Amino acid sequence: MSETSTRDRILSAAAELFARRGYAATSIRHICEQAGANVASVNYYFRSKEHLYEEVFRMLFETIASPLEEIARRRIETATQWREAIHDWILKVLRIFSAEDPPQRWAAKLFARERVAPSSVFPIVYGKFFHPLEKALEDLIRLALARRRSEHEVRKWILLIGGACDVFAYHDAPWDEVVFPAGVEKQEWLRQVAEHLTGVVCCGLPEKGSPLDGEGPK
Amino acid sequence: MSETSTRDRILSAAAELFARRGYAATSIRHICEQAGANVASVNYYFRSKEHLYEEVFRMLFETIASPLEEIARRRIETATQWREAIHDWILKVLRIFSAEDPPQRWAAKLFARERVAPSSVFPIVYGKFFHPLEKALEDLIRLALARRRSEHEVRKWILLIGGACDVFAYHDAPWDEVVFPAGVEKQEWLRQVAEHLTGVVCCGLPEKGSPLDGEGPK
DNA sequence: GTCTATATGCTGATAGAC
DNA sequence: GTCTATCAGCATATAGAC
The missing domain is CATH 1.10.10.60 (Homeodomain-like)
Structure with missing residues (x-):
């Protein structure tokens, strides 16, 4: 058959x-x-x-970062567009990490395994998945930081946002209760978390003096 | 000898x-x-x-959560005290996760391994380490949320703060460059990250209407 | 407590028939 | 391409001498 x-x-x-x-x-x-x-x-x-x-x-990570490519190509000129882009980045990453169906689920799990115990496939995981994700986020952050900020400021925001998303890569039982509370539908919860995280980030970004400052919609 | x-x-x-x-x-x-x-x-x-x-x-996780116990016992009555407690929680967790010397380093690594591939020792890891940490953070968060906020709000903040700290549990080569930028001393970097994360959290917390609201030092 | 010797089973890998 | 048979090696675990 x-x-x-x-x-x-x-x-x-x-x-x-x-x-x-x-x-x-x-x-x-x-x-x-x-x-x-x-x-x-x-x-x-x-x-x-x-x-x-x-x-x-090679098979699993060939195309897994593609949902992020669209964000990396966007023209972002206002704080509103920036907020939407950050929100989309977060939600898409959350969905990849907490995917339930194969092969995404296996990819998420294998990524988590390589994160704690890197092996010979590290270059594939990093090059095809982690780096594209991080690069897209990095570009967004840089857009929202004041012009003469150091690389260290960029990194702090990446660690904050990326880290908060990473948790969802460890969503298997018996850790699932840590990540998904009872009584909320899973996709709805991901949306809420993405909205919350976006809101928190947007308390600090975009900064005054960033390329996006003062260019919001009238 | x-x-x-x-x-x-x-x-x-x-x-x-x-x-x-x-x-x-x-x-x-x-x-x-x-x-x-x-x-x-x-x-x-x-x-x-x-x-x-x-x-x-059993040996490694017997006493590892003890640095957090002091925070859980504090009397916190003002927003300033709350900020200090959150900052201390974050910095202490970062230091446990990124410890370089045994046995803390092994404990951090084994925790990370159990996170992606839980085994028969999960109850030990959860009971002696993860739960005490999370409980201390949870109590702090609850103190800073408006009185009738749902459990889901608590959880969103835990995922944000806890997640951003978790990253430091995966600090071995070749991932170390993701977590520790070149040109900064390690302990100094941890302090900076803790300060940054605390600052971001304190944009949203304590909330209006929380037990701490309006009780700041005069 | 510490050691050697050994039992038993599973591992990755291969040779060669079909 | 698919199969069986088999290899050498290492795994956990144990029995029994010292």
């Missing part, structure tokens, strides 16, 4: 198991069992377990 | 290796080698690898 190739089924099973159990605790045998493939096929298609791991990351 | 017992040396070596490489990737043989003990001694003293893992957590 299924028309997916053996290679793709292995890739998919590996993504799930590496995400759920980690690299060391996941065996080739287990992956092949779940993929309905022979134990020898991993080495046939991917040469080794480590190469398979890298391929999983 | 060293007078430490075999048991303690195993515990210490295990803490380091579990923190650096994770549970699955760390072998009993490796632990014993580093501890200068016989391979059979782990099972003699701890019955199994998993029991050893639990003992490591």
Whole structure:
């Protein structure tokens, strides 16, 4: 019935198991069992377990940062546009981190794993995912800071905003109660958190003397 | 020369290796080698690898939350006292997370690992460390919110403040550059970040109508 | 308490039949 | 491409000498 190739089924099973159990605790045998493939096929298609791991990351992180690209391309000339851009950045990142469906869910989980235990795939995670996200935020922050502010000021805001979003990458049970309170629908909660965080950031930004200062809509 | 017992040396070596490489990737043989003990001694003293893992957590997290207890006991009656308490909470948490010396460094790392891949020791990590920290922050937040605010408002502030601090738990290379900019001494940077975060929080808190409202020093 | 020797099982990887 | 059979190595854990 299924028309997916053996290679793709292995890739998919590996993504799930590496995400759920980690690299060391996941065996080739287990992956092949779940993929309905022979134990020898991993080495046939991917040469080794480590190469398979890298391929999983290449696949998952290839396009994951694309929702952020649109924000990075926007023309932002007023404080109102800036607020909207920051809000969108936050909400989109929250949605990536707390995705429930594969493959986004596996990507979020694997990102979290690489965050605490970086491995050979760090360059992929950083280059395809973390850096584009951070760069988009950095550009926004710079736009809202007074013209002669130091790089350190930029970084403080990145740590604040990025950090508050990062929490949602650790949303699996039994930590889920920390992140998602009972009695609120999940997407609605993400919207509320994004709105709250945006509001707090906009108490301090844009600053007086920033490129956006005094250019608000009349 | 060293007078430490075999048991303690195993515990210490295990803490380091579990923190650096994770549970699955760390072998009993490796632990014993580093501890200068016989391979059979782990099972003699701890019955199994998993029991050893639990003992490591019991040891490391027994007293780690104690710097926060003092804050939880303070009498806070003015907005100024509240600001100072929030600032202290943030700075103390930042220092725990970014500790360089063992055993705090191992505890921070193991906490981060349990955050993305919770295991049988979750109750220890949560009960001895995470919950006390969160409870102290929660009490502070509640003090600064208007009297009839919902639990959800409390949670949004916890996610914001706690999240921004969490980032510092992932400070190992190659992620260190994300967290610590070049050209600033580390402790000085932590102070700056704590000050910045406190300032941002105090734009919104304490709220009008909170228990602290209108009770500032004259 | 500390050691050696060993039991038992699983790991990643490969050779070679089909 | 897919399979079985098998390799060498390392894992946890234990039995029993000292």
